[in-house]
Amino acid sequence: MVAIVGENMAKKRSRTTCSPDFKLLSQMIFIIPKKLKAGNGVDLETANGTGVEGERRLAGVATAPPCGASSLVSSGRCLKRKIGCIDVSTQTGRKNKIDDDYVFGPNIGKGKFGSVRICRSKSNGIDFACKTLKKGEETVHREVEIMQHLSGHPRVVTLHAVYEESDCFHLVMELCSGGRLIDQMVKEGRYSEQRAANIFKDLMLVINYCHEMGVVHRDIKPENILLTAAGKIQLADFGLAMRIAKGQTLSGLAGSPAYVAPEVLSESYSEKVDVWSAGVLLYALLSGVLPFKGDSLDAIFEAIKKVKLDLNSGVWESVSKPARDLLSTMVTRDESARITADEVLRHPWILFYTDRTLKTMCINPIKKTDVNRANREKKTTYDDSPTDSFSNTGEEEEDESGVVDVLVVAISNVRISEPKRSRLCSPTNSPIEQQHSSNLTTTTNTLCRAF
Numbered sequence: 001m002v003a004i005v006g007e008n009m010a011k012k013r014s015r016t017t018c019s020p021d022f023k024l025l026s027q028m029i030f031i032i033p034k035k036l037k038a039g040n041g042v043d044l045e046t047a048n049g050t051g052v053e054g055e056r057r058l059a060g061v062a063t064a065p066p067c068g069a070s071s072l073v074s075s076g077r078c079l080k081r082k083i084g085c086i087d088v089s090t091q092t093g094r095k096n097k098i099d100d101d102y103v104f105g106p107n108i109g110k111g112k113f114g115s116v117r118i119c120r121s122k123s124n125g126i127d128f129a130c131k132t133l134k135k136g137e138e139t140v141h142r143e144v145e146i147m148q149h150l151s152g153h154p155r156v157v158t159l160h161a162v163y164e165e166s167d168c169f170h171l172v173m174e175l176c177s178g179g180r181l182i183d184q185m186v187k188e189g190r191y192s193e194q195r196a197a198n199i200f201k202d203l204m205l206v207i208n209y210c211h212e213m214g215v216v217h218r219d220i221k222p223e224n225i226l227l228t229a230a231g232k233i234q235l236a237d238f239g240l241a242m243r244i245a246k247g248q249t250l251s252g253l254a255g256s257p258a259y260v261a262p263e264v265l266s267e268s269y270s271e272k273v274d275v276w277s278a279g280v281l282l283y284a285l286l287s288g289v290l291p292f293k294g295d296s297l298d299a300i301f302e303a304i305k306k307v308k309l310d311l312n313s314g315v316w317e318s319v320s321k322p323a324r325d326l327l328s329t330m331v332t333r334d335e336s337a338r339i340t341a342d343e344v345l346r347h348p349w350i351l352f353y354t355d356r357t358l359k360t361m362c363i364n365p366i367k368k369t370d371v372n373r374a375n376r377e378k379k380t381t382y383d384d385s386p387t388d389s390f391s392n393t394g395e396e397e398e399d400e401s402g403v404v405d406v407l408v409v410a411i412s413n414v415r416i417s418e419p420k421r422s423r424l425c426s427p428t429n430s431p432i433e434q435q436h437s438s439n440l441t442t443t444t445n446t447l448c449r450a451f
């Protein structure tokens with residue numbers, strides 16, 4: 001039995017008459033069944049209460065406690081990690097109230113755990129976003145603690161100050177005035193590989209940072225990726241994030257249905273769940289649709305567990321082989337075969353589109369025939385895909401076909417992905433159903449299908 005928390009579905013539906021269902025689907029947060037046991041043997045129902053409030057509290061509960069609260073996490077490691085990250089102003093325990101320092105403006109967002117308002121600093125007139133979180137839930141304290149822990153990275157929403165009141169926390173954050181990535185995606189549809197890779201690299205940099213800092217975000221989705229005025233991404237909403245020690249696993253069921261990794265639905269899991277979710281997002285950026293769809297939560301979860309992705313036909317014919325290779329190594333159900341965030345950042349597709357050094361490398365255009373011969377010799381999973389699936393149909397790629405071809409050869413030598421490809425997303429003949437916003441909002445049943 002899975003419950004949905006947050007805004008009710010009818011409200012969500014009415015809000016998105018012009019936008020893909022993708023938006024609705026990913027906003028739903030699901031939580032663990034009441035009787036699920038945490039890895040440490042604690043009955044979560046007993047530990048967290050029952051009913052809706054109890055369930056809300058269950059969301060996010062997992063075996064890894066916050067840093068410093070567990071013998072599983074070495075305190076030395078935490079201390080070392082925290083130095084340089086926490087500004088004094090973001091620590092709780094200050095005497096003055098938020099109204100002394102800021103003037104509140106309009107609401108700019110509402111989430112499952114609180115509201116977000118604009119606030120203007122009385123001292124310097126700068127606008128910030130203030131997220132107010134009601135106290136009382138473990139997740140709230142954790143969110144504050146994790147934001148403090150991560151703040152300082154250029155792609156994490158900067159936490160400027162924390163004000164604690166008897167019943168709530170006010171988190172004063174950098175204002176991301178460029179809106180949310182999801183809204184941009186809904187408006188613009190498919191992204192070029194160049195554009196997707198640059199956004200995606202920034203996302204993976206910040207996910208990798210989280211993992212290095214011992215944090216699993218657990219809710220990577222475009223709704224939680226905000227944009228600065230300059231259009232740069234900022235990862236937000238650490239409401240479901242958890243601390244995790246090296247080698248430790250989590251077991252609480254939490255996330256957003258369309259993006260959740262299969263192992264979250266069945267067993268214990270690690271920070272690799274963020275790689276899966278990021279892979280789902282990459283799929284959506286490049287194709288304009290979500291990979292796992294269904295008319296109900298159960299149907300979506302079934303798809304996540306069973307659907308074989310076809311990366312060879314339809315829109316994928318115009319997507320480069322390196323991009324598809326990267327996807328296949330991220331959206332693999334075998335967690336041990338799934339590449340890490342760090343490995344994603346070193347993938348040839350990312351390097352090609354984002355690394356100027358590689359681009360300006362003196363590459364004498366290789367004759368097509370030589371490349372094709374090399375490809376034949378380096379037999380890859382995609383051997384049965386049309387050879388011209390590497391041909392560059394996007395305008396920006398046309399001039400770079402020689403380099404992309406070189407990458408095709410290079411990619412077959414990427415050891416991290418070679419043994420994994422066959423285990424996941426092996427090409428099938430069943431194309432992914434594409435659905436666009438025009439046919440998504442007519443019936444209730446389309447609610448969970450696509451974006």
Ligand SMILES: Nc1ncnc2c1ncn2[C@@H]1O[C@H](COP(=O)(O)OP(=O)(O)OP(=O)(O)O)[C@@H](O)[C@H]1O
Binds near residue numbers: 109116129131224238
């Ligand atoms: N720093 C920010 N700058 C601008 N807008 C923000 C900022 N932080 C949050 N928002 C807005 O507020 C909304 C809700 O914020 P957030 O996702 O952090 O809250 P939540 O309660 O955890 O939400 P959710 O239910 O989506 O998980 C965001 O979708 C975004 O529109």
